[in-house]
Amino acid sequence: xxxxxxxxxxxxxxxxxxxxxxxxxxxxxxxxxxxxxxxxxxxxxxxxxxxxxxxxxxxxxxxxxxxxxxxxxxxxxxxxxxxx
Amino acid sequence: xxxxxxxxxxxxxxxxxxxxxxxxxxxxxxxxxxxxxxxxxxxxxxxxxxxxxxxxxxxxxxxxxxxxxxxxxxxxxxxxxxxxxxxxxxxxxxxxxxxxxxxxxxxxxxxxxxxxxxxxxxxxxxxxxxxxxxxxxxxxxxxxxxxxxxxxxxxxxxxxxxxxxxxxxxxxxxxxxxxxxxxxxxxxxxxxxxxxxxxxxxxxxxxxxxxxxxxxxxxxxxxxxxxxxxxxxxxxxxxxxxxxxxxxxxxxxxxxxxxxxxxxxxxxxxxxxxxxxxxxxxxxxxxxxxxxxxxxxxxxxxxxxxxxxxxxxxxxxxxxxxxxxxxxxxxxxxxxxxxxxxxxxxxxxxxxxxxxxxxxxxxxxxxxxxxxxxxxxxxxxxxxxxxxxxxxxxxxxxxxxxxxxxxxxxxxxxxxxxxxxxxxxx
Numbered sequence: 001x002x003x004x005x006x007x008x009x010x011x012x013x014x015x016x017x018x019x020x021x022x023x024x025x026x027x028x029x030x031x032x033x034x035x036x037x038x039x040x041x042x043x044x045x046x047x048x049x050x051x052x053x054x055x056x057x058x059x060x061x062x063x064x065x066x067x068x069x070x071x072x073x074x075x076x077x078x079x080x081x082x083x084x
Numbered sequence: 085x086x087x088x089x090x091x092x093x094x095x096x097x098x099x100x101x102x103x104x105x106x107x108x109x110x111x112x113x114x115x116x117x118x119x120x121x122x123x124x125x126x127x128x129x130x131x132x133x134x135x136x137x138x139x140x141x142x143x144x145x146x147x148x149x150x151x152x153x154x155x156x157x158x159x160x161x162x163x164x165x166x167x168x169x170x171x172x173x174x175x176x177x178x179x180x181x182x183x184x185x186x187x188x189x190x191x192x193x194x195x196x197x198x199x200x201x202x203x204x205x206x207x208x209x210x211x212x213x214x215x216x217x218x219x220x221x222x223x224x225x226x227x228x229x230x231x232x233x234x235x236x237x238x239x240x241x242x243x244x245x246x247x248x249x250x251x252x253x254x255x256x257x258x259x260x261x262x263x264x265x266x267x268x269x270x271x272x273x274x275x276x277x278x279x280x281x282x283x284x285x286x287x288x289x290x291x292x293x294x295x296x297x298x299x300x301x302x303x304x305x306x307x308x309x310x311x312x313x314x315x316x317x318x319x320x321x322x323x324x325x326x327x328x329x330x331x332x333x334x335x336x337x338x339x340x341x342x343x344x345x346x347x348x349x350x351x352x353x354x355x356x357x358x359x360x361x362x363x364x365x366x367x368x369x370x371x372x373x374x375x376x377x378x379x380x381x382x383x384x385x386x387x388x389x390x391x392x393x394x395x396x397x398x399x400x401x402x403x404x405x406x407x408x409x410x411x412x413x414x415x416x417x418x419x420x421x422x423x424x425x426x427x428x429x430x431x432x433x434x435x436x437x438x439x440x441x442x443x444x445x446x447x448x449x450x451x452x453x454x455x456x457x458x459x460x461x462x463x464x465x466x467x468x469x470x471x472x473x474x475x476x477x478x479x480x481x482x483x484x485x486x487x488x489x490x491x492x493x494x495x496x497x498x499x500x501x502x503x504x505x506x507x508x509x510x
Contacts, residue, residue, distance in 0.1 A: 046221050
């Protein structure tokens with residue numbers, strides 16, 4: 001599984017939590033989930049749950065704190081997938 | 085003190101026999117029942133295995149909801165409430181505020197056993213399995229009593245008073261009363277007023293042991309809800325929601341809004357659990373006072389009332405209710421007004437009842453008809469001894485209706501009455 005695949009799958013997961021979908025058309029690794037994508041901070045835990053289910057991984061609270069941008073989220077997910 | 089006239093400029097409804105006001109109107113006219121048998125209720129040994137549940141499809145939700153609401157809202161009380169609220173807002177010709185907060189508009193949105201909608205069955209199971217981490221962020225917003233108002237207002241962006249009342253079966257009519265009083269004082273230009281009740285085994289299973297639900301119609305669900313009927317043995321539980329947009333007359337006229345009706349008067353009170361009042365039965369003297377106070381505030385005489393929209397659940401309370409109307413309005417036998425309730429078709433939608441029935445009242449007023457009280461095998465003799473059978477239509481009749489008095493009575497010895505007058509350009 002490569003990071004491009006994770007990025008595409010992550011985009012599908014976060015879509016429902018993004019109020020303005022247009023921004024997803026030009027999604028970059030630098031996009032911040034809360035500040036740029038305007039995802040309600042309460043939904044970060046929902047995204048983590050969806051990600052955990054999708055990849056059958058467990059993301060601890062400390063790792064969640066590191067998932068600020070799309071790129072950082074991919075790194076965390078990729079790291080956990082590699083550990084499996 | 086300001087004393088604004090208050091009018092109704094929008095309606096929306098999600099009922100067991102009709103999703104949206106057009107389908108609901110059609111169902112009222114032809115007497116279509118929304119009561120069904122539920123296999124799960126049989127498996128769980130309920131005495132009453134029938135109920136009214138709105139048939140809300142993903143296609144209908146698509147009209148009003150974005151993908152988050154479509155996929156993530158699970159509490160049916162909140163789904164029904166948001167849908168009836170958004171339909172009413174649109175019906176009133178109002179827009180959603182995407183950027184600005186609308187400080188002139190507020191909301192009163194009530195509910196009953198909101199957190200007992202069957203969506204929370206899974207919540208309890210997950211917590212008891214020690215897996216609460218898996219619940220995510222939306223269980224509390226979807227379980228708090230103010231949940232419907234919160235989800236609805238995320239879409240609408242209203243900045244005036246946002247309040248969620250809960251007063252059992254009077255919740256819906258009380259939400260309208262609270263909005264009416266707020267507008268009368270000039271504290272807002274418009275108020276979205278509604279109420280909702282979810283459904284499923286947790287609510288139905290909790291009512292079941294009280295022995296107040298219909299238990300004789302599991303094989304014949306559409307005949308189960310029989311208000312005013314001699315053979316009626318209880319009520320059929322239902323879910324659903326209604327919403328009315330209330331507005332000051334100035335505001336409605338300023339924007340050339342369509343006006344359905346004016347609210348002339350309202351009252352809410354309690355029998356205080358005295359003089360026959362209890363958790364489940366009303367203190368009749370309080371009921372009568374409530375009716376008389378509404379008449380007095382409306383500055384009309386009772387002979388102007390064309391139609392009573394009754395509470396009439398199909399329990400023994402129906403007889404008490406009729407006797408109270410007779411005293412409250414001082415009208416009896418042939419002189420009693422027409423009276424009806426949609427409960428034969430939709431069951432008793434508990435906290436949703438008042439607002440759904442007010443929407444039914446406004447539709448009948450607008451379209452000049454009185455829907456039937458269906459399923460009556462024989463009018464309860466204790467009722468036919470007091471009022472003429474002509475007052476109890478059993479089929480839809482075409483008739484001009486100018487003045488309707490609405491009442492709801494609720495657990496906790498609560499009463500609410502509202503007087504509506506059809507709008508005729510001033």
